[in-house]
Amino acid sequence: MSFNNKIIWITGASSGIGEALTYELNQQGAKLIISSRRKETLEQVKNNCSNPSDIHIVTLDLAKTDELPSKAEEAISHWGHVDYLFNNGGISQRSNAIDTNLDVIRTVMEINFFGSVALTKAVLPSMIERESGHIVITSSVMGKFGTRLRSSYAASKHALHGYFDSLRQEVYDKNIKISLVCPGFIKTNVTKNALEGDGSKHNKMGKGQEHGMPADEFARKLIPKINRGKEEIYIGGSEIWAVYLKRFFPRLLNKMLRKVKVT
Numbered sequence: 001m002s003f004n005n006k007i008i009w010i011t012g013a014s015s016g017i018g019e020a021l022t023y024e025l026n027q028q029g030a031k032l033i034i035s036s037r038r039k040e041t042l043e044q045v046k047n048n049c050s051n052p053s054d055i056h057i058v059t060l061d062l063a064k065t066d067e068l069p070s071k072a073e074e075a076i077s078h079w080g081h082v083d084y085l086f087n088n089g090g091i092s093q094r095s096n097a098i099d100t101n102l103d104v105i106r107t108v109m110e111i112n113f114f115g116s117v118a119l120t121k122a123v124l125p126s127m128i129e130r131e132s133g134h135i136v137i138t139s140s141v142m143g144k145f146g147t148r149l150r151s152s153y154a155a156s157k158h159a160l161h162g163y164f165d166s167l168r169q170e171v172y173d174k175n176i177k178i179s180l181v182c183p184g185f186i187k188t189n190v191t192k193n194a195l196e197g198d199g200s201k202h203n204k205m206g207k208g209q210e211h212g213m214p215a216d217e218f219a220r221k222l223i224p225k226i227n228r229g230k231e232e233i234y235i236g237g238s239e240i241w242a243v244y245l246k247r248f249f250p251r252l253l254n255k256m257l258r259k260v261k262v263t
C-alpha cells in the first residue's frame, strides 16, 4: 500500500471530505495530522479511526493566517516531516453578489485562499529541503466556472488554480507535486455551513449535496489519483461535464447555467 507510513496533514478533517480522507488514509497505514477549528470533533474523528495512535491533532483557524507558521512547526515536528499536505478545509457561500457584504467575501477568500496559501508557504521550505513532497488542494468545479449564488466561493477557488498552477512550475525541479482536486456535488454539510450575504450560516442542505456522491466514495476514488500524481482531478456526477463544456463550449454552458435552478 503506497500510503503506508506516509505522513499526511489534512485540514478540514472534522467533517465531510476531510473526515472521509482521514478514515481511508488511516486504514491504508498513513500517519496523519488532522486539523480544523473544533478540537472535540477532531477527537471523535480520531477515535473512530482503526489506528488512532497514528493520528495527531493540531487545531487551527485558516482565517488566522498569522498563527499558521507555528501550527506548521507543530505539525512538522510531530512525525519529523510532512509528505503530503491536503489543503482541504474551506467554506462556501450562498448569496447573490449584490447582497454579499465585502467582509463576507473577504472571509471566504481568507479561509479558502489565504489559509491554504499560508499553510503551504509554511510547509514548503521543509519539502524543498527534503526534495520531496506533494501538496493537494481541494478546489471545486466552482474553481473552473461560476454559477449564481457562489460568486465569492467561485472566486476563491479560481484563485487557488492560478496560485497553485504557478507554484507547480516553480517546485517541479524540487520533486514537489501539486494536485488540484475539483469535486462536484459531494454529500457533506458544506452548504449548511455556507455563509449568506450578511455572514449568517445558510443552514440548509443543498439539493446537489443531498443527492451527491457519499464522501467515503469520493475519498476512495481520489486517493489512487493522488497516488498517480494527477495534476487536476474531477470527481462527482454529471455536473463534472460542465468543466468540459466550459473549456470547449463556454457560451453554451453559460446559456445552460442561466436556466438551471441553483440552490
Ligand SMILES: NC(=O)c1ccc[n+]([C@@H]2O[C@H](COP(=O)([O-])OP(=O)(O)OC[C@H]3O[C@@H](n4cnc5c(N)ncnc54)[C@H](OP(=O)(O)O)[C@@H]3O)[C@@H](O)[C@H]2O)c1
Residues within 6 Å of the ligand: 011, 012, 013, 014, 015, 016, 017, 018, 035, 036, 037, 038, 041, 060, 061, 062, 063, 088, 089, 090, 091, 092, 111, 138, 139, 140, 141, 182, 183, 184, 185, 186, 187, 188, 189, 190, 191, 193, 209, 212
Ligand atoms: N461537498 C461538496 O459538494 C464540495 C464540492 C466542491 C468542493 N468542496 C470543498 O471540499 C472541502 C471540504 O468541504 P466539505 O464538503 O467536506 O464541507 P464540510 O463538511 O463543511 O467541511 C468543511 C471543513 O472545513 C473546516 N473549516 C471550515 N472553516 C475553517 C476555518 N476557518 N479554519 C479551519 N478549518 C475550517 C471545517 O472544520 P471546523 O468547522 O471544525 O473548523 C470542516 O472540517 C472545502 O474546501 C469545500 O470547498 C466541497
